Amino acid sequence: MARVTMADVAREAGVSTMTVSNVLNERLPVNEPTRARVMAAVAALGYEVNLTARHLRAGRTDTVAFIVPSFHDYFGEIADKIAPLIEADGRHLVLERTSASPEHEMAAVSVARLQYYDGVLLSVAGLDRDQLDRVRTPKPIVLLGERDVPDRFNHVRLANEEGARLATAHMIEHGSRRILALGCTFDTAHMMSSDRRAGWERALRDAGLDVDARHVVPVSTYTSAAGRDALLDVIASGLPFDGVFAVTDVIALGAIAALAESGLRVPVDVQLAGFDNLDMARFVPPGLTSVDADHEGVAETAVGLLRRQMAGWTGPAEHVVAPVSLVVRGSTRGGA
Amino acid sequence: MARVTMADVAREAGVSTMTVSNVLNERLPVNEPTRARVMAAVAALGYEVNLTARHLRAGRTDTVAFIVPSFHDYFGEIADKIAPLIEADGRHLVLERTSASPEHEMAAVSVARLQYYDGVLLSVAGLDRDQLDRVRTPKPIVLLGERDVPDRFNHVRLANEEGARLATAHMIEHGSRRILALGCTFDTAHMMSSDRRAGWERALRDAGLDVDARHVVPVSTYTSAAGRDALLDVIASGLPFDGVFAVTDVIALGAIAALAESGLRVPVDVQLAGFDNLDMARFVPPGLTSVDADHEGVAETAVGLLRRQMAGWTGPAEHVVAPVSLVVRGSTRGGA
DNA sequence: AAGCCGCATTTTATCGATAATATGACGGCA
DNA sequence: TGCCGTCATATTATCGATAAAATGCGGCTT
Structure with missing residues (x-):
């Protein structure tokens, strides 16, 4: 079961290892009869190049x-x-x-x-x-x-900011006035969620709406489960809202679950938009509006x-x- | 920007490369003062082992x-x-x-x-x-x-067969009589879909129901889009059904979309079950019944x-x- | 004091390929 | 005939690490 090396092929074909290398890599020209013998030997022995050795010598792994x-x-x-x-x-x-x-x-x-x-x-x-x-x-x-x-x-x-603004402005345009920023944060260390929060905020301001800090709802992790839990907490708290901008589609999916469980209808009672436009967004009823990141x-x-x-x-x-x-x-x- | 090699470290520490290797791999013992000098040299030069060379020599990549x-x-x-x-x-x-x-x-x-x-x-x-x-x-x-x-x-x-049987039997138990096998096939080359079809079939037979070949609905690829399209075609054809066993959750998601678009309610008009129990299955309303593959x-x-x-x-x-x-x-x- | 042993360290050979260089056969041309 | 260039192929050195064998030194034994 010992591995077949280039030297084995060379011996079999009666040439040097460099000739084998030249045949396989087409670096220097090799005469046709020699070339054929080498190819035959390669096939007969089932030789395959050792990529590690090539990498060490040639510095390339492709x-x-x-x-x-x-x-x-x-x-x-x-x-x-x-x-x-x-x-x-x-x-x-x-x-x-x-x-x-x-x-x-x-x-x-x-x-x-x-x-x-x-x-x-x-x-x-x-x-x-x-x-x-x-x-x-x-x-x-x-x-x-x-x-x-x-x-x-x-x-x-x-x-990020522009995407969040687009999504939020769109919901405002269609009647939402109290839009949660689910999964967003004020913590600027995490630019994704803070930039998207900034976009949400800008959309509100552009529309002359108040920015209520209670509407920024953090999540413990960027999972659907965490999104669902966070939104259920908001619903339980009684804080009124009529729109949700979820910082990612994965979190939006959690939000969909939470809204459905709570008997809130999308988009009639609450509008919802996500970010990323995952494949899944097209199929989850009623279809998830989402910022397409191309x-x-x-x-x-x-x-x-x-x-x-x-x-x-x-x-x-x-x-x-x-x-x-x-x-x-x-x-x-x-x-x- | 030339890479730092073990030889550079050895020179800096005034030892041989083997000593450096022994310090780093703890293969042979090295005296503490020597060891310290080597570690200092490693830190000073920012040395990191060349994994390719190690692989070639030691035959291990971890x-x-x-x-x-x-x-x-x-x-x-x-x-x-x-x-x-x-x-x-x-x-x-x-x-x-x-x-x-x-x-x-x-x-x-x-x-x-x-x-x-x-x-x-x-x-x-x-x-x-x-x-x-x-x-x-x-x-x-x-x-x-x-x-x-x-x-x-x-x-x-x-x-596979048992999973499909479980899902199908469960839907029969709760009243479905005409259950589609969405994404399934008779083609035994693809065992996933044919074994799952066999499980679907067995559940029907166990319940004394007819097996109607028109209920086996193939899909062009294992995507939600293909699942949706295939089910929309069935709906358009007028073939009556009251249950769908989807061969994967991804296809089940497509089915959910098709059913929603067609105004069919899940699970009232049509029951639906998938296979794989993806994370998403918990969150897509009304929650996707699925075979858990653990x-x-x-x-x-x-x-x-x-x-x-x-x-x-x-x-x-x-x-x-x-x-x-x-x-x-x-x-x-x-x-x- | 000679001999042996154990330990720390070094030397040598090697993993398998390839870049750079060397060799050698052959043909052309003066 | 002798010299040179060209082309095909072979040799040599090397990539960077490590296994195995060799060295060398101090201490312990008798």
Whole structure:
């Protein structure tokens, strides 16, 4: 069961290992008869190149990593968009996960691990600016996600504030006056939820409505269960509301459950909008109005930046804010 | 920006590279003063081991791959269960995807790629028995998924037929008489959908009901969109039905959308049950009754088998059928 | 005091491939 | 005939780490 090496193939074909290498990599030309003998030997022995050895010597793995907090939902959907773009260049995408805990994220981002990849897409959920600043790697890297990051990194994020504003303004336009910001926070350390809160706030102000701090409802984690629990608490408290802007679709799904359990009708009693436009948003009755983050476009932008670095570009890092739009469905009154 | 190697550390500390290696790996004992000098040099230079070189020499990567058809939904959820189990052994999990196309799956499974990992969990969605039989690797490998696989592989799959029977019988018990098998097929090449169809059929026969071939409704792909479209077609055709067993929760979600759009009430007019018990099933109103595949247990079983192989076990392969149970929610009449 | 032993450390060889360089056969041309 | 260039193939050195074997030194025994 010993592995077949290039030397075995060379012996079988009666040539040197370099000739085998040249045949397989088409680096230097090889005469046809020799070439045929080598190919025959490769087939006969079932040889496959040892990628580790190649990497050590040639410094290339043709592999890109996408490092995510979890494999779930949003990241799974994004990853499925990124993969074909990476494969189009003849490279291979692998996912690693950091559990959204800073220690794990730092470990995944340790230079030792990154060495293996030709490039890295890092979704920065659990890392703050200081931690990122400690990441010193000569490898091409692009950051994704709603965080403040050091200038030297390429970075793609969403127009969070604008998206939240769109969704909130839309609900105001269709009659909501007391809109919860579910999963939002005043804590600026987490830019996703604080920027989206700011957008919610701006929509209210633009419409001349009061901003009531009680309407900002934090969640313990970004899960449907936490969204549901938080909204049930609000309902139980008796605080009146007629709209919910959920900071993500996953949380919006929890909100849908809470509203249904409480006998509140969507969109008649309460309008609801989410953020991310996950596949699921189209199908959950009555259809979830959601801010579309254009996964496809984000993926293309990020991969484009990475590709440029892998090709040797060393210009200044770019910080892209991807535009968003509102997809209106049945959970708000503008929908069908 | 040249990388710091062990030789650089050795020079800085005034020792040989082997001493550095021994300090870092704690293989042979090293005197405390020497050890301290080495650690100081490591810190001063910011040295990190080159994992590729270590792999080439030591043959170990401490990395396990989970190879999936897509990063979405079911596989994302399973992967999040598997990751902590792998990490508990001090190893690292990465995901690769095969796009559910045979060529890609074969490429991902090529011995060349597998060499990099200490072990592989392979979700066999797009591969048939013959293709799997061509996979020859000395690496520990465990197959997951609803396919017929060669005996020599360890394999974990679900009790598909029993799960489908449970779900269908439950709907019959609560009054459904004409239950569609949405996403099912008679084609035995795809065991997931044919085994689940068989379970549906058995429940009908057990209850003395007719099996109507028109009730087996295939889908073009295993997506919510395809599930919705297929069910809308049935509704448009006028074929009467009062229950839907969807072959997966993702398809059940599409069914929910189709039913809602058509003004059919769940569970009053139509009962609905899915399979997989995804997180989402708890939250989509009125709660999706679903066959629980015990992701946690499946993950533990599969990782257990893999761990055993990585520890050197060479006994015969095991073929585990994971038990399932029915989680009743509001989409069937037994629910709350 | 010679000999042996144990321990810390170094030397050597190797994992499997490939970049850079060397060799050698052959043809063309003066 | 002799010299040179060209093309195919072979040799050598190397990527960075580590297993195995070698060295060397101080202490202990008799």
